[in-house]
Amino acid sequence: MYRYDKAGQTSFALGTQATFYLLESAPRRAKRVYISPKQNRDETYARLRALCSETNVPVIENNERIFRDLSGKDNVMVIGEFEKNEEVLDPASNHVLLVQPSNAGNLGTILRSLVGFGLADIALITPCVDPFDPKVIRASMGAIFHLRLKRFSSFEDYAASAGSRSFYPFMLQATKFLPEAKASSPYTLIFGNEATGLPSPFLSIGEPLKIPQTPFIDSLNLDNAVAIALYEFQKEAIH
Amino acid sequence: MYRYDKAGQTSFALGTQATFYLLESAPRRAKRVYISPKQNRDETYARLRALCSETNVPVIENNERIFRDLSGKDNVMVIGEFEKNEEVLDPASNHVLLVQPSNAGNLGTILRSLVGFGLADIALITPCVDPFDPKVIRASMGAIFHLRLKRFSSFEDYAASAGSRSFYPFMLQATKFLPEAKASSPYTLIFGNEATGLPSPFLSIGEPLKIPQTPFIDSLNLDNAVAIALYEFQKEAIH
Numbered sequence: 001m002y003r004y005d006k007a008g009q010t011s012f013a014l015g016t017q018a019t020f021y022l023l024e025s026a027p028r029r030a031k032r033v034y035i036s037p038k039q040n041r042d043e044t045y046a047r048l049r050a051l052c053s054e055t056n057v058p059v060i061e062n063n064e065r066i067f068r069d070l071s072g073k074d075n076v077m078v079i080g081e082f083e084k085n086e087e088v089l090d091p092a093s094n095h096v097l098l099v100q101p102s103n104a105g106n107l108g109t110i111l112r113s114l115v116g117f118g119l120a121d122i123a124l125i126t127p128c129v130d131p132f133d134p135k136v137i138r139a140s141m142g143a144i145f146h147l148r149l150k151r152f153s154s155f156e157d158y159a160a161s162a163g164s165r166s167f168y169p170f171m172l173q174a175t176k177f178l179p180e181a182k183a184s185s186p187y188t189l190i191f192g193n194e195a196t197g198l199p200s201p202f203l204s205i206g207e208p209l210k211i212p213q214t215p216f217i218d219s220l221n222l223d224n225a226v227a228i229a230l231y232e233f234q235k236e237a238i239h
Numbered sequence: 240m241y242r243y244d245k246a247g248q249t250s251f252a253l254g255t256q257a258t259f260y261l262l263e264s265a266p267r268r269a270k271r272v273y274i275s276p277k278q279n280r281d282e283t284y285a286r287l288r289a290l291c292s293e294t295n296v297p298v299i300e301n302n303e304r305i306f307r308d309l310s311g312k313d314n315v316m317v318i319g320e321f322e323k324n325e326e327v328l329d330p331a332s333n334h335v336l337l338v339q340p341s342n343a344g345n346l347g348t349i350l351r352s353l354v355g356f357g358l359a360d361i362a363l364i365t366p367c368v369d370p371f372d373p374k375v376i377r378a379s380m381g382a383i384f385h386l387r388l389k390r391f392s393s394f395e396d397y398a399a400s401a402g403s404r405s406f407y408p409f410m411l412q413a414t415k416f417l418p419e420a421k422a423s424s425p426y427t428l429i430f431g432n433e434a435t436g437l438p439s440p441f442l443s444i445g446e447p448l449k450i451p452q453t454p455f456i457d458s459l460n461l462d463n464a465v466a467i468a469l470y471e472f473q474k475e476a477i478h
Contacts, residue, residue, distance in 0.1 A: 109460050116456040146455055179474045211470065212478035216385055217355040220466065221348050227463035228470045231450065235418045239451035 002069035004134050010081050011132040012070055013142060016044060019080035020051070021142025027055035029145070031081045035061045039077040048078065070134065084132040087148040089121040091163025094233070095188040096226065099125040099155070103194055107131060108139020109223040115143040117230035118238045123158050123188075124151045155190075155205075162188065167206025168233075170225060171198050174208035181209050183233045191229075194222045241308035243373050249320050250371040251309055252381060255283060258319035259290070260381025266294035268384070270320045274300045278316040287317065309373065323371040326387040328360040330402025333472070334427040335465065338364040338394070342433055346370060347378020348462040354382040356469035357477045362397050362427075363390045394429075394444075401427065406445025409468060410437050411458060413447035420448050422472045430468075433461045 004011060010031055013022050022030050033052050039045055052059045067076060089095060096114055101107050107129055114122055124131060128151070137144055152158040159167075168181065169190040190205075192198035197219065202208065211220060211228055220228070243250060249270055252261050261269050272291050278284055291298045306315060328334060335353055340346050346368055353361055363370060367390070376383055391397040398406075407420065408429040429444075431437030436458065441447065450459060450467055459467070 109463065112456055113459065113463060116452040116459055118453050141456070143456060177474075177478045179478070212474050213355040214357050214477055217351055217380070217382060220352065220355055221462070223460070224348065224352060224463055224466035227459065228467055231467045231470070235416075235451050238453055239416045239418070 002066045004070070006130050006133070009083060011084050011137065012134045013080040013082060013137050013145075014071055014074065014076045014134055015138065016048070016078040018137060018140075018142035019078045020048070021145045022080040022082055023051045023055055023057065025142075025145040026082070027057065029082045029085055030055065030057045031083060032058045032060055034063055034066050034079040034081070035059060036067050036077045037062065037064055082145075086150045089123060089148050089150055089162065091161070091165075092186055093121050094119050094186050095121045095123055095162065095165075096230070097123045097125070097155075097158060097188050097190045098128065099190065099198060100128050100193045101191075101222065102129050103222070104129050104133050104135035105139045106194060106221070106223045108136045108141075108144075110226045111136070111140035111147060112143040113223070113227045113230055115146045117234040119230065119234070120146065121148045123162070124149070125155060125158065126151050126153055168229075169198050169202040169205055169208045170210065170229060171202060171208050172210055172219060173200065173203060174210040176207065176209055178209045178211050178229065178232050181207065181232070187233065189226070189229050189233065191222060191226055241305045243309070245369050245372070248322060250323050250376065251373045252319040252321060252376050252384075253310055253313065253315045253373055254377065255287070255317040257376055257379075257381035258317045259287070260384045261319040261321055262290045262294055262296060264381075264384040265321070266296065268321045268324055269294065269296045270322060271297045271299055273302055273305050273318040273320070274298060275306050275316045276301065276303055325389045328362060328387050328389055328401065330400070330404075331425055332360050333358050333425050334360040334362055334401065334404075335469070336362045336364070336394075336397060336427050336429045337367070338429065338437060339367050339432045340461065341368050342461070343368050343372050343374035344378045345433060345460070345462045347375045347380075347383075349465045350375070350379035350386060351382040352462065352466045352469055354385045356473040358469065358473070359385065360387045362401075363388070364394060364397065365390050365392055407468075408437050408441040408444055408447045409449065409464060410441060410447050411449055412439065412442060413449040415446065415448055417448045417450050417468065417471050420446065420471070426472065428465070428468050428472065430461060430465055
C-alpha cells in the first residue's frame, strides 16, 4: 500500500501539471515519475517522456497500484515523486511568513499566490500543516516547486536568519490600513492561524496593518487576505 | 433520512454561527431551528432560545437524527432550516456577477468577501453550483443571509434587469490592469468559471480588467481574484 509518510524523505505531486512543474522547476528534487497504464500515449505523454529523459528522472509505467492508493476520487494519470527539501530563504528578497497555518488547501492556494505575485520565499512557524502533504502540493498546482520554503520553531528563529528587513503583521487590531502602507523592501508579510489570527505581541513588531472590511464578517479567509496583501505590495512591481 | 434536496423549498444552515446569522439577518426566511441534545445548556444556548422566541421560529431539541444525517464529519450542534428565496437585486447598488461558477467552497467564500467589502447583491449565470447547497452556506459562514442573490439564464437577462451601470469583466486577455481602473458606481464586477474564465465576447462589454500577475501560474484562484477586485473597488468606501 502506497501512503504518504509525513516522516519520510519523499512526497508526491499528483497530476500532470504539478509533475511538469516539478521537472521544469526543480528537476534535481524529482526521484521518479509514475505514468498510469491508462494514460493515452498522446502529445502530453511524449513531452513528459522527453522531459524525464532530459532530466534523467526514471519513469515507471506499470504501477497501477500507486494510482489506486494515492489518487483517491481524482482522476490522476501522472505522479511525480520528489524529495522533501527545505531551503535557506534569500535574505535580500521579499517573504511571506505564516504563523501556524493549519489548512492544507489554504496553504496550497497561498503558495500559488506567491508565485503569481512574484515572490519566491515562504517561511512557516510550527506547529503547522505539513507543507509537503500531497494535498498542499495539489492545491498549489505545483507552485511549491518555484519556491524556497523553510519551517522555523519561532518568529525569533526566523527573524535571526532573515536579514535586515521590514515586517508587516496583518492583524484586525492594527490601526493602520493596508492601502496606507508604504512598502519598504525587502519585506515580510506576516499572517496568523486561520482560526486565531496573530497573537497580540505582533502588534509591536514592524508595522501592523489591517485590510479594510465591514464589521459584518469575523475576518477574511486566510488565503484571500494573503492574496490581497500580495496584490497591494506587488502590483507596481509586476505590471 | 434527512438529505438536502436541490429541488426542495428549504435548505440548512449547519452550525451555531450560521444559524445566528439566519435569525439576525433574515428571520422571516427561518423555518425552524434544530438544537442537538448534546448541545450544552450554556449562554450560547440561552441566547439562541431567546432569539428564536423573539423571531417566532420553532425550536426542535429532540431530533438526533438530523444531526447524524446532515453534519457529516463536522461537529454540528445547531441547524437552521430556511426558505430558499431569490430576491430582486438593487439596481442602484454595486453587484458581483459570477458566470457559471462550479465550486461550492469557492462560492461560499466569495459570498463572505462580498459582505466583508460592503456589497449586498450577487448574480449568478446558470448552469452553476446550487447556491443553497449546505456546503455553500457553511463556507459562507452565514454571509448568504446578508445578501440578495439571484440566478439568471444569460448575461443579457441579467443586464436587462440591472439598471444603468458600469461593467468590469475580469479576464486574462484584458489589456487594462486593475490598479488603473477608475471605479464608476453603480458597477458590476464580472468573473468566469473556475476552469475556463469568461468567454471572449465579454472583451467587448464595459471595461475588461486584469489583475497583474506573473506568467508562472495559469491564473489566481477564483475566490482570491474576487477578493482582490472587491478590495481595490471598495477600499476607499469602507475605511
